[in-house]
Amino acid sequence: MTSAPSKLYADDVSLLVVTLDTNPFFWTTFSFPFADFLSQVLAFLNSILLLGQLNQVMVIATGCNSCRFVYDSTSDKNHGSTIGTMPALYSNLLHNLDQFVARDRQLASPHAPGTVPSSLLSGSLSMALCYIQRAFRSGPMPPQPRILCLQGAADGPEQYVAIMNAIFSAQHSSVPIDSCYIGSNNSAFLQQASYITDGIYYKPPQLDGLYQYLSTVFATDLHSRAFLRLPKSMGVDFRASCFCHKQTIDMGYVCSVCLSIFCEHHDKCSTCGSVFGQAQLDASAADRKRKA
Amino acid sequence: MSSGQVVKRAKYKTTVKDPGTTGVLKLTQDKFVFKPNDPTSANKLDVEFRFIKSHKHTKEGSNKPPWLNLTHAQGSYIFELESFSDLHVCRELVGIALSKNGEATKVISEEQLSAAEMTLRIKLLQENSKLQRLHKELVASGKLTESEFWATKKKLLDQDESRKLKQRIGFKNSLIFDTKPMSDGRINQVKFQLTPEIKYQIFALKPAVHQAFLNFVPSKMNEVDFWNKYFKAEYLHSTKNAVAAAAEAAEDEDLAVFLKDDDILEIEARKKVRWVDPTLDMEADQGDDYTHLPDHGIFRDGSKDIPEAQNSLYKRTLLQDLNRQGAVVLEGKTLDMEMENPRTVAEILARRKQETADGVPDEERRNRISMTPIEDLQEQDNHPFAPLCIKDPRDYFDSQQANAVKTLDDSQAGMEQMICNLGPEEAYGSLRASISKIKTTGLRDPLFSPEVALKVFNGLTKNISSAKYHLGKSSQESVLDILPNTTKEKLLDHWVCSQELLRHFWSSYPITTQNLNNKTRRLKDSISQIYSKLEEIKVSAKSDLRHQVSLVVHPMQQALDAALLHYEADIRKRNTRAPKPNGYV
Numbered sequence: 001m002t003s004a005p006s007k008l009y010a011d012d013v014s015l016l017v018v019t020l021d022t023n024p025f026f027w028t029t030f031s032f033p034f035a036d037f038l039s040q041v042l043a044f045l046n047s048i049l050l051l052g053q054l055n056q057v058m059v060i061a062t063g064c065n066s067c068r069f070v071y072d073s074t075s076d077k078n079h080g081s082t083i084g085t086m087p088a089l090y091s092n093l094l095h096n097l098d099q100f101v102a103r104d105r106q107l108a109s110p111h112a113p114g115t116v117p118s119s120l121l122s123g124s125l126s127m128a129l130c131y132i133q134r135a136f137r138s139g140p141m142p143p144q145p146r147i148l149c150l151q152g153a154a155d156g157p158e159q160y161v162a163i164m165n166a167i168f169s170a171q172h173s174s175v176p177i178d179s180c181y182i183g184s185n186n187s188a189f190l191q192q193a194s195y196i197t198d199g200i201y202y203k204p205p206q207l208d209g210l211y212q213y214l215s216t217v218f219a220t221d222l223h224s225r226a227f228l229r230l231p232k233s234m235g236v237d238f239r240a241s242c243f244c245h246k247q248t249i250d251m252g253y254v255c256s257v258c259l260s261i262f263c264e265h266h267d268k269c270s271t272c273g274s275v276f277g278q279a280q281l282d283a284s285a286a287d288r289k290r291k292a
Numbered sequence: 293m294s295s296g297q298v299v300k301r302a303k304y305k306t307t308v309k310d311p312g313t314t315g316v317l318k319l320t321q322d323k324f325v326f327k328p329n330d331p332t333s334a335n336k337l338d339v340e341f342r343f344i345k346s347h348k349h350t351k352e353g354s355n356k357p358p359w360l361n362l363t364h365a366q367g368s369y370i371f372e373l374e375s376f377s378d379l380h381v382c383r384e385l386v387g388i389a390l391s392k393n394g395e396a397t398k399v400i401s402e403e404q405l406s407a408a409e410m411t412l413r414i415k416l417l418q419e420n421s422k423l424q425r426l427h428k429e430l431v432a433s434g435k436l437t438e439s440e441f442w443a444t445k446k447k448l449l450d451q452d453e454s455r456k457l458k459q460r461i462g463f464k465n466s467l468i469f470d471t472k473p474m475s476d477g478r479i480n481q482v483k484f485q486l487t488p489e490i491k492y493q494i495f496a497l498k499p500a501v502h503q504a505f506l507n508f509v510p511s512k513m514n515e516v517d518f519w520n521k522y523f524k525a526e527y528l529h530s531t532k533n534a535v536a537a538a539a540e541a542a543e544d545e546d547l548a549v550f551l552k553d554d555d556i557l558e559i560e561a562r563k564k565v566r567w568v569d570p571t572l573d574m575e576a577d578q579g580d581d582y583t584h585l586p587d588h589g590i591f592r593d594g595s596k597d598i599p600e601a602q603n604s605l606y607k608r609t610l611l612q613d614l615n616r617q618g619a620v621v622l623e624g625k626t627l628d629m630e631m632e633n634p635r636t637v638a639e640i641l642a643r644r645k646q647e648t649a650d651g652v653p654d655e656e657r658r659n660r661i662s663m664t665p666i667e668d669l670q671e672q673d674n675h676p677f678a679p680l681c682i683k684d685p686r687d688y689f690d691s692q693q694a695n696a697v698k699t700l701d702d703s704q705a706g707m708e709q710m711i712c713n714l715g716p717e718e719a720y721g722s723l724r725a726s727i728s729k730i731k732t733t734g735l736r737d738p739l740f741s742p743e744v745a746l747k748v749f750n751g752l753t754k755n756i757s758s759a760k761y762h763l764g765k766s767s768q769e770s771v772l773d774i775l776p777n778t779t780k781e782k783l784l785d786h787w788v789c790s791q792e793l794l795r796h797f798w799s800s801y802p803i804t805t806q807n808l809n810n811k812t813r814r815l816k817d818s819i820s821q822i823y824s825k826l827e828e829i830k831v832s833a834k835s836d837l838r839h840q841v842s843l844v845v846h847p848m849q850q851a852l853d854a855a856l857l858h859y860e861a862d863i864r865k866r867n868t869r870a871p872k873p874n875g876y877v
Contacts, residue, residue, distance in 0.1 A: 022723065024722065024723040028714050033726060035726035035730050039736050040739060043735060086734060090734075091731070101723055101724050102720075206744065211740065213748060213752070216749075216752060231752065231756055
């Protein structure tokens with residue numbers, strides 16, 4: 001991917017948009033407590049701001065039912081010094097996060113018991129990209145943006161299309177999506193996101209040292225990355241979700257008109273409405289192609 | 293017509309100048325026969341239509357007799373028919389015959405190509421050694437025919453086409469107003485040159501002449517008179533004799549039209565002035581520089597224009613001419629047609645102008661709105677955009693490959709689905725509890741122990757160096773680079789080859805013609821050949837590399853397998869089904 005000409009950015013100023021997974025169902029089942037996770041992340045955010053006076057940090061909470069901006073380092077009220085025992089950064093973020101969780105609770109819709117509903121990664125990615133687009137238009141030398149996804153919950157295949165769209169739009173505007181996946185398996189979505197946008201995908205094996213992973217792998221600005229050897233993502237899972245049942249599939253049917261993916265044969269493409277004729281039915285295997 | 297045969301009396305001419313041989317022309321759908329009235333004449337013709345490339349004919353109403361011109365490879369046959377109605381009948385039949393024959397010849401001579409096409413293909417092959425190798429492999433061995441091979445490479449051919457796309461001819465930049473009369477100096481007569489091109493230019497440049505032409509011709513005067521008048525006016529202008537021009541205009545009101553300043557232009561100019569930013573003081577600017585000099589201080593023809601108030605109506609300045617010329621040139625050539633008939637040209641131009649005029653009020657308003665910010669001074673609004681792209685296939689392959697390695701290493705343990713038995717109330721409650729915990733106690737101090745830090749550091753280092761092992765030192769190196777060069781080359785060749793074959797294979801389904809049937813059979817054989825070759829490579833690989841090679845070969849074989857399976861299944865299906873549906877062979 002050709003990276004955008006660097007002179008259009010202030011190359012030593014970063015805008016880091018962090019999406020924070022606040023899926024309560026995930027965190028209550030996960031071995032690593034949310035409080036520990038959050039304190040490591042807060043320390044990381046603080047160090048980003050300390051790295052450069054002009055650096056900006058934006059935090060978006062990714063809930064099960066909604067997403068929300070919970071912290072903006074450019075906002076005036078975040079510039080106050082220590083309030084009580086904590087710096088303004090921490091107390092404001094925590095306050096907003098608490099409010100967000102309470103609101104997300106009200107929006108909760110029932111889900112199948114015993115399962116972990118997925119977090120709205122697509123929503124927070126879209127919000128991050130919108131914010132970045134605004135930053136692009138903010139002045140002659142906008143800070144260089146990047147997105148960091150701190151994700152724990154498993155992928156929601158139903159968000160496949162939305163997430164892929166967000167990924168491509170990020171690629172289009174040369175915004176790398178870094179992903180730090182802390183869940184137990186790998187996230188195919190985030191792997192693809194980082195692969196396509198030239199970001200870093202990393203799944204830290206030792207969660208109690210999360211801060212160190214974050215600061216060594218994800219804290220470097222885009223300019224410095226050229227000089228560093230950072231973990232390379234290997235084994236990207238390129239599997240797609242079918243559009244009909246939102247399942248991740250190895251093999252499937254691809255609409256020859258709009259490239260929609262289906263896990264089973266349909267007479268008509270549900271996306272673009274193309275009718276697959278009789279001839280196609282006989283040659284249905286012709287549409288059967290291994291994705292990836 | 294339905295009988296498919298036309299017999300007409302006609303004259304056969306070998307050339308346009310040839311007086312012709314009278315005789316009878318007989319046209320059928322396959323051929324035409326000309327029998328001269330004089331049986332001794334040598335000009336007998338019996339030609340099949342497949343030798344005829346195209347046909348032309350003279351237009352009704354033109355001064356030429358009704359000619360039908362049939363072009364063949366070496367020249368053309370010209371027939372002069374007795375009337376235009378005869379010509380139309382013949383023309384129709386020839387058209388049908390030619391289109392029918394054209395199709396037929398296309399089918400027969402699929403391999404026959406124009407020389408240009410052939411050279412283009414050769415050039416492409418020469419430029420691209422990979423393509424050349426593929427071509428040799430597939431076409432030379434008869435796996436694919438030449439046309440089949442190129443059918444999937446249409447893009448390449450087109451690309452080359454577009455490279456030599458013809459530039460559109462714009463409006464001539466020379467000043468039409470400077471059409472200089474030619475005078476032989478002996479007799480008292482001036483000559484102006486007039487071509488359809490010049491006529492068109494005049495119409496475009498001078499809306500008044502254009503309007504006058506539409507009004508006067510042919511109702512009031514004929515075309516020749518019109519142009520005579522026009523050039524008389526032009527001549528008067530060129531002599532710079534404003535007094536004489538005024539005198540002439542008084543005598544002849546038609547002539548006055550040409551001599552007066554263009555009203556339409558004036559209206560347009562006034563409109564344009566209205567678009568100018570109101571903050572711009574045009575009056576003040578007028579005195580700024582040399583604009584107060586007539587013609588920018590340039591004297592046309594070396595003779596100074598003497599401003600004379602009463603005759604200024606009949607005077608044009610170079611500045612006006614230049615401006616008008618510039619405006620028309622910028623508008624571009626809007627007419628893409630033969631400029632044979634000035635009447636039609638004039639009408640089309642008028643229509644075009646009407647269309648643009650309809651859009652004017654809207655445009656004007658838009659212009660007014662966007663007037664204040666001047667475009668040139670605006671900050672550019674284009675943010676850096678990277679084109680959407682599918683990554684380098686090699687890179688993609690590497691990323692996939694590592695996946696396969698990892699799965700085999702069985703490093704993806706812990707695939708068990710997480711189970712959450714908590715209700716939303718508890719879940720959200722515990723999350724909020726953790727948040728308030730940090731709020732009260734603050735961050736842990738220290739964040740983590742030095743042991744953990746060391747572990748993380750070691751882990752990261754190991755990860756980065758092992759990634760180097762799996763993925764090679766750089767993106768350019770991969771599993772393939774571990775293999776010996778010959779094996780690597782062979783694998784890559786086979787891969788390209790199998791991709792090409794598979795593309796052809798799948799695109800020939802569903803099989804609707806015997807041709808496709810043969811093609812798939814041929815392709816299936818080549819596919820199985822490649823399959824066995826891949827197998828060979830796998831077996832012949834050294835034991836320490838065998839695992840890697842089989843990893844690379846496996847997906848290729850899978851793809852080929854799918855094709856072979858489909859072929860078998862299709863054959864079986866087609867054999868069992870007795871009544872064949874439409875379009876199936």
